[in-house]
Amino acid sequence: MSKQALKGFALICIVALLIHKWLLVALLFSGVVFYVVGKINLHQMKDA
Numbered sequence: 367m368s369k370q371a372l373k374g375f376a377l378i379c380i381v382a383l384l385i386h387k388w389l390l391v392a393l394l395f396s397g398v399v400f401y402v403v404g405k406i407n408l409h410q411m412k413d414a
């Protein structure tokens with residue numbers, strides 16, 4: 367493998383890792399938001 371190809375491959379790997387990290391963060395965040403919204407909705411239903 368040429369050094370140029372290796373650099374390109376490393377760059378793609380780093381970008382993929384960053385994207386996956388942000389996807390995980392986004393999934394966790396949306397999960398927390400859904401959980402909180404669900405709890406609030408349940409409380410409002412009980413009060414009604």
